[in-house]
Amino acid sequence: MNTTNAAARRFTARGWIDLGVFAALVLIAMLGFQSPYSGWWFLLATAGGLIVGVGAALLGSLWRLNVLNTVLVGVAGYFLLGTAFALPFSGFLAVLPTFQTLAALAIGAVQSWRDIITLQPPVEGPDHTLVLPYIATFAVTLAGSIVVLRWLQRHDRSVGKAAVVLVGPLALFILTTITGTSEPFLGVLRGLAIGLIAVVWLGWRRGLPNVAGDEARKGLWRRRLAGTAVIAVAAGVVAGGSGAIVQPVVDSERFVLRDEVTPPFEPFLYESPLAGFRMYTKDLRDTVLLKIAGLEPGDSLRLAVLDSYTGKKWEIVDPDLGIEGAGTYNLVGRDVPQTDFLTSSTMRQIEVHVENYDDIWLPTIGAPTRVDLIAGSVTDRRSDLRFNAETGTGLVMSGLGANDVYAVTADLQDYPLEGQLDNIPVANIELPPSAPAPAVLVERMQTFIQGETSPYLQLRAIEQAFTSQGYLSHGTASDQAPSRAGHGLDRMQELFDLRYMIGDSEQYASAMALMARELGYPSRVVMGYAPESVPQGGGLVDVRGSDVTAWVEVAFEGFGWVRFDPTPEQTDVPVNTVSEPQSKPRAQVRQPPQTEERPDDLITAADRPEDDEDKVDESGLPWWVIAIITAVAIPLVLYLLPLLVFVLIRAIRRRRRQRGDPDARLAGAWDEAVDRLAELGYAVPVRETRPRTARAMHPELAPIASRADAAVFGIAEPSDAVIEGVWDDADRVVRAARRESTFARRLAARFRVSQHRRRTAKDASSRVRGEMTLARADLRNRALRSHGEALPSAETIAQIEATGHAVDGSDLPGAPTASGTGIAIAKPPAGGEDGRRR
Numbered sequence: 001m002n003t004t005n006a007a008a009r010r011f012t013a014r015g016w017i018d019l020g021v022f023a024a025l026v027l028i029a030m031l032g033f034q035s036p037y038s039g040w041w042f043l044l045a046t047a048g049g050l051i052v053g054v055g056a057a058l059l060g061s062l063w064r065l066n067v068l069n070t071v072l073v074g075v076a077g078y079f080l081l082g083t084a085f086a087l088p089f090s091g092f093l094a095v096l097p098t099f100q101t102l103a104a105l106a107i108g109a110v111q112s113w114r115d116i117i118t119l120q121p122p123v124e125g126p127d128h129t130l131v132l133p134y135i136a137t138f139a140v141t142l143a144g145s146i147v148v149l150r151w152l153q154r155h156d157r158s159v160g161k162a163a164v165v166l167v168g169p170l171a172l173f174i175l176t177t178i179t180g181t182s183e184p185f186l187g188v189l190r191g192l193a194i195g196l197i198a199v200v201w202l203g204w205r206r207g208l209p210n211v212a213g214d215e216a217r218k219g220l221w222r223r224r225l226a227g228t229a230v231i232a233v234a235a236g237v238v239a240g241g242s243g244a245i246v247q248p249v250v251d252s253e254r255f256v257l258r259d260e261v262t263p264p265f266e267p268f269l270y271e272s273p274l275a276g277f278r279m280y281t282k283d284l285r286d287t288v289l290l291k292i293a294g295l296e297p298g299d300s301l302r303l304a305v306l307d308s309y310t311g312k313k314w315e316i317v318d319p320d321l322g323i324e325g326a327g328t329y330n331l332v333g334r335d336v337p338q339t340d341f342l343t344s345s346t347m348r349q350i351e352v353h354v355e356n357y358d359d360i361w362l363p364t365i366g367a368p369t370r371v372d373l374i375a376g377s378v379t380d381r382r383s384d385l386r387f388n389a390e391t392g393t394g395l396v397m398s399g400l401g402a403n404d405v406y407a408v409t410a411d412l413q414d415y416p417l418e419g420q421l422d423n424i425p426v427a428n429i430e431l432p433p434s435a436p437a438p439a440v441l442v443e444r445m446q447t448f449i450q451g452e453t454s455p456y457l458q459l460r461a462i463e464q465a466f467t468s469q470g471y472l473s474h475g476t477a478s479d480q481a482p483s484r485a486g487h488g489l490d491r492m493q494e495l496f497d498l499r500y501m502i503g504d505s506e507q508y509a510s511a512m513a514l515m516a517r518e519l520g521y522p523s524r525v526v527m528g529y530a531p532e533s534v535p536q537g538g539g540l541v542d543v544r545g546s547d548v549t550a551w552v553e554v555a556f557e558g559f560g561w562v563r564f565d566p567t568p569e570q571t572d573v574p575v576n577t578v579s580e581p582q583s584k585p586r587a588q589v590r591q592p593p594q595t596e597e598r599p600d601d602l603i604t605a606a607d608r609p610e611d612d613e614d615k616v617d618e619s620g621l622p623w624w625v626i627a628i629i630t631a632v633a634i635p636l637v638l639y640l641l642p643l644l645v646f647v648l649i650r651a652i653r654r655r656r657r658q659r660g661d662p663d664a665r666l667a668g669a670w671d672e673a674v675d676r677l678a679e680l681g682y683a684v685p686v687r688e689t690r691p692r693t694a695r696a697m698h699p700e701l702a703p704i705a706s707r708a709d710a711a712v713f714g715i716a717e718p719s720d721a722v723i724e725g726v727w728d729d730a731d732r733v734v735r736a737a738r739r740e741s742t743f744a745r746r747l748a749a750r751f752r753v754s755q756h757r758r759r760t761a762k763d764a765s766s767r768v769r770g771e772m773t774l775a776r777a778d779l780r781n782r783a784l785r786s787h788g789e790a791l792p793s794a795e796t797i798a799q800i801e802a803t804g805h806a807v808d809g810s811d812l813p814g815a816p817t818a819s820g821t822g823i824a825i826a827k828p829p830a831g832g833e834d835g836r837r838r
């Protein structure tokens with residue numbers, strides 16, 4: 001009897017329909033991932049999980065594997081095919097697994113659930129993010145297909161039990177909803193489709209077997225088809241009408257996990273980059289930090305946006321203050337989240353080559369829309385990339401290093417035309433309160449803006465006053481006048497106490513931003529680089545420490561953040577810089593406590609292990625050696641890992657059977673021998689006594705069966721020596737059976753775990769067509785031992801099972817008659833040995 005064909009016949013048309021409906025529900029539920037992924041690549045991963053899950057369940061049923069073995073087949077398929085479906089173009093020859101892709105599949109199974117709710121849409125990086133739809137579909141599909149193929153077929157008429165299949169698709173629908181965005185992809189339509197298909201499927205699945213006549217069946221089908229159409233139309237009308245009414249409420253109250261999760265990375269705890277401004281102008285003045293391709297004259301690089309002033313320094317807002325979008329840097333992919341508070345008519349694409357820059361802040365331009373990590377160690381650390389859409393700035397938690405290369409595509413904020421913003425109010429943007437400004441700063445501000453009433457014109461007046469009245473000095477030996485570093489309240493007061501304003505971008509940008517805050521305008525300080533010479537038409541531009549700068553941005557309604565540059569260019573400071581006596585006493589400003597800052601702490605260095613600089617591969621192995629090692633190691637690992645699991649399972653099973661009462665330990669030797677032969681492919685007849693089973697499976701099992709029956713049904717308990725002898729005999733039988741088996745069967749046996757158990761009365765009452773009867777088991781097992789010698793046909797076997805003899809009156813070849821000492825072909829009589837404990 002062909003076992004595969006027999007198993008295939010168990011898949012009725014209803015079973016295939018059940019699988020089809022289940023797969024359709026899973027696909028509809030998984031469409032919800034379009035919202036966070038904003039593309040359709042996730043469908044490839046979804047289809048892969050569906051194929052692997054259903055395929056593993058079908059193979060497990062065809063090969064008669066138990067649930068554990070079926071799951072292990074599915075796990076093997078998950079790793080073998082996961083590269084092609086979830087990590088396309090990342091494997092060897094694009095689809096074959098490598099160590100990196102296998103690791104990504106394992107890591108993604110754990111971390112992708114976190115990334116989907118911490119990454120800002122569209123979710124693209126790190127590479128393992130597509131593992132989530134793959135493993136979610138695989139897990140639900142494998143479990144659901146096993147239920148459909150193994151359990152649901154025995155409960156044809158139970159609607160309640162059939163509804164168990166719907167648990168998986170409903171769980172996926174909820175998963176895609178809460179891990180998506182506040183604007184789900186066709187949420188109402190998908191939910192309506194799942195409900196309709198489920199109701200129709202459950203209704204059609206019930207009742208048809210109870211209708212006897214063909215005409216009655218046709219009439220029932222027509223009525224159900226008409227009823228389904230009515231339900232669909234009515235549900236569509238109700239859903240459409242109610243959706244228009246409740247949609248605004250639902251949108252405002254929709255629960256998604258990404259709104260409830262606060263990413264653990266808090267950049268405001270890092271030192272403010274503006275505090276290290278003078279380190280660039282002094283120690284790194286002539287050092288090439290970056291090489292940039294794609295810049296145009298007048299372009300500036302953005303490093304960090306600082307919108308909170310504590311009285312000591314400008315820094316990033318603490319996310320705990322609850323200001324929307326402030327201080328929050330989220331994990332992103334290649335496409336970064338964008339702000340809609342922007343007026344842009346220019347796009348710029350630059351390529352950044354890192355030379356001697358080693359900070360965490362990512363130099364960018366404008367409002368980036370895409371960041372591609374091209375070369376260097378940063379390509380392996382995409383999961384360290386974080387971005388803030390409100391400020392348009394990014395960072396790499398582990399820091400940038402030499403030879404890192406990345407590309408930035410960005411939209412540039414337009415400059416306002418003459419008179420364009422003269423009558424435009426500033427935007428209503430929430431910013432954290434800043435420390436009170438010194439009185440001298442407020443007085444000077446009033447002087448600067450005299451006669452101006454428009455916010456834009458007031459700010460331009462302040463900018464003009466700084467550039468015309470101030471002097472530039474970095475406080476170096478080559479500068480004409482000393483200039484102290486810092487931008488705390490004490491340094492702000494000092495800037496205006498002197499006869500002349502002397503400082504650099506750090507002081508002037510800080511002072512103007514504070515003046516804007518005093519006027520009630522939303523302002524922030526931006527630190528970056530402004531290369532002195534940028535050739536027309538592109539080419540690599542060297543960015544040195546001397547190119548560091550800072551400027552002020554103020555938000556205007558309907559336009560965006562407008563840049564103001566208050567730093568003067570004149571450096572010829574008059575000789576007399578002594579402060580003059582003030583005609584009016586000023587209130588003393590209480591200064592915050594000063595902390596000593598070491599020069600080495602001024603530049604924010606990324607915390608990284610000491611040996612990060614030694615990441616260069618020093619193995620020196622040729623690429624072809626690495627390819628050979630990979631090609632050999634991957635199959636070896638895929639073979640050995642599952643093999644180890646099966647070895648452990650069998651060892652635990654054997655250890656459990658060698659414990660307990662003496663009769664149970666001796667009977668355990670019988671069970672162990674039967675299971676080991678079953679794993680080699682030997683058929684085990686159902687509901688038969690041990691002697692009959694022994695004669696059907698292997699001749700040398702008969703003594704073990706007799707001793708097991710004597711121990712179980714006898715009065716005297718067997719001694720330890722007898723038990724050990726029976727276990728030795730069982731092992732000897734298994735070794736003999738292995739020698740008689742082909743290499744393929746011995747190899748397959750390593751990946752099987754059989755579990756011999758006593759049949760219950762319920763099992764005996766539910767006979768399944770095609771079960772392993774005594775005659776079939778004997779015939780199949782003799783075929784295994786004889787390596788495929790000629791055997792009777794299926795019709796002959798059926799006749800023998802019914803009468804005990806073939807049509808021509810002969811018995812099975814090689815099988816003794818019922819009166820002999822060999823196997824009894826005729827069915828055993830009721831009662832007798834069948835009721836005994838086995």
